[in-house]
Amino acid sequence: MLRYALLFAFIPLVLAAQDGFHNPVIPGFHPDPSVCRVDSDYYLVTSSFEYFPGVPVFHSRDLIHWDLIGYCLTRKSQLNLEKAPSSAGIYAPTLRYHKGTFYMITTNVSGGGNFLVTASDPRGPWSDPIWIDQSGIDPSLFFDDDGKVYYTGTTPWDGSEQGIYQFEIDPATGKKLSPVRLIWKGTGGRYPEGPHLYKINGWYYLMIAEGGTEYGHMETIARSKSPWGPFDSCPRNPILTHRNVRGQSSPIQGTGHADLIQAHDGTWWLVFLAFRPVLGNWHHLGRETFLAPVVWDKEGWPLVGENGTVLPEMKAKTLQQTPETSSAFLEDFDHEKLSLEWNYLRNPDSFYYSLTDRGGWLCLKGNPYTLDSVASPAFIGIRQKHFSFIVTARMDFEPGRAGEEAGITAFMNNRFHYRLCVEKKDDGKKYVVLTHRIGSYSYEVSKTPYSGHLIWLRIAASPESYFFSFSSDGMNFTPVGTGDTRFLSSEVAGGFTGVFIGLYATGKGRTSSAPVYFDAFEYIPGDNKK
Structure with a gap:
């Protein structure tokens, strides 16, 4: 099991002078x-x-x-x-x-x-x-x-x-x-x-x-x-x-x-x-x-x-500055509660979330709602704070029925988001699927067969693009597609919020027959100043 400490806001770096x-x-x-x-x-x-x-x-x-x-x-x-x-x-x-x-x-x-x-x-x-x-x-x-x-x-x-x-x-x-x-x-x-x-x-x-x-x-x-x-x-x-x-x-x-x-x-x-x-x-x-x-x-x-x-x-004289802290976020789900950084979509139902079902793992039980719903799907997310970053999540999932899916998402709102998931299709097989939801259009960008139950899902970002990939060993990643950041912008998607990077599960109309487990989530900024 990967073990991390919650490092967000707890890694001292330098004591800045009062010069800006x-x-x-x-x-x-x-x-x-x-x-x-x-x-x-x-x-x-x-x-x-x-x-x-x-x-x-x-x-x-x-x-x-x-x-x-x-x-x-x-x-x-x-x-x-x-x-x-x-x-x-x-x-x-x-x-x-x-x-x-x-x-x-x-x-x-x-x-x-x-x-x-x-x-x-x-x-x-x-x-x-x-x-x-x-x-x-x-x-x-x-x-x-x-x-x-x-x-x-x-x-x-x-x-x-x-x-x-x-x-x-x-x-x-x-x-x-x-x-x-x-x-x-x-x-x-x-x-x-x-x-x-x-x-x-x-x-x-x-x-x-x-x-x-x-x-x-x-x-x-x-x-x-x-x-x-x-x-x-x-x-x-x-x-x-x-x-x-x-x-x-x-x-x-x-x-x-x-x-x-x-x-x-x-x-x-x-x-x-x-x-x-x-x-x-x-x-x-x-x-x-x-x-x-x-x-x-x-x-x-x-x-x-x-x-x-x-x-x-x-450039201005400031108050005596306190030590700057790392903006990396590393979560191993070994604690009794989620870090304060995590948010839900609307009011969560605790039945679909657990940190005790499997020690050291976050358990999500897919509910009938999807990320397309104006409801409360099984979802937790943190704010994207940097133009460039790499997020990696380790997931254990064996969907029981066709349509059940779980994965990671770059989420602006229910009509504008990207999601990379493991999903069981009607043929009874599992696939790694990248989906774009852009307004009234929702389409699969890629669908890759996958037989294992343990998988690492990754989103990397530059100011202009998201890059999606997966791995079976946490070291060698297979690219599956990209998405423009501008399609998740307020100018395109509308509204007053910003992008979240989240974990989710859904049964697409009914409660999932199998839960998904997340063991580790890491958000590593590419540049703390951008």
């Missing part, structure tokens, strides 16, 4: 970041959409190196994703800390709407939802000095005028304590969203995203002496965008949906989402979390990054 950092700071599908500080500890959350558990929580001491420490939504009572379409589920969360309590407020667009949960420890457990009777998305909380708490969000779904809406809220009950008011329409960009309210030096600053989460994305800001406005727009808006001449040729695009934080040393920073296109126009890793320094001009307006743009290599 690399973007993104959290690579892979981690959009809509929101951050808070407790003394010299920083906590950050991102959107999770149809994946479970929901709303990952990260910790950092330097705003640059982040460790995944848990999730806010780990129970179905908190997060019901049944039949949630791809890119539905959990939209942009906001994380705040006030008087010993963490508050995370977000929207389940697939059921329930806006709600908040609380915790004394960001690692959990988090409370059951406190539901809020207000439509719209991207809710945020602001705790004012006088004890009042404000809910700030987007346009209600009742035909109201586009803009940012606000009301006073009781966070203990979710009840409104004031009428809902339109407080700012933004600067004229479409989709004013992602609002956050801050109080800095006697001013209330309202920061929002405009332009839609695409190439025209931007971040704008306004201020007032009252939390209700009227808000005066910053004369340099947008304060962050790559839609301009300076940013349009950058390898980073779609900058926006930001949150502002003052560090414990008094410096200011902005976390925000952006994406990195391949071949100019295609991004498949999803929207990632980036970081930029902020300074304030003499008029009290923020200056972000390099004149409102950012670079992959940012």
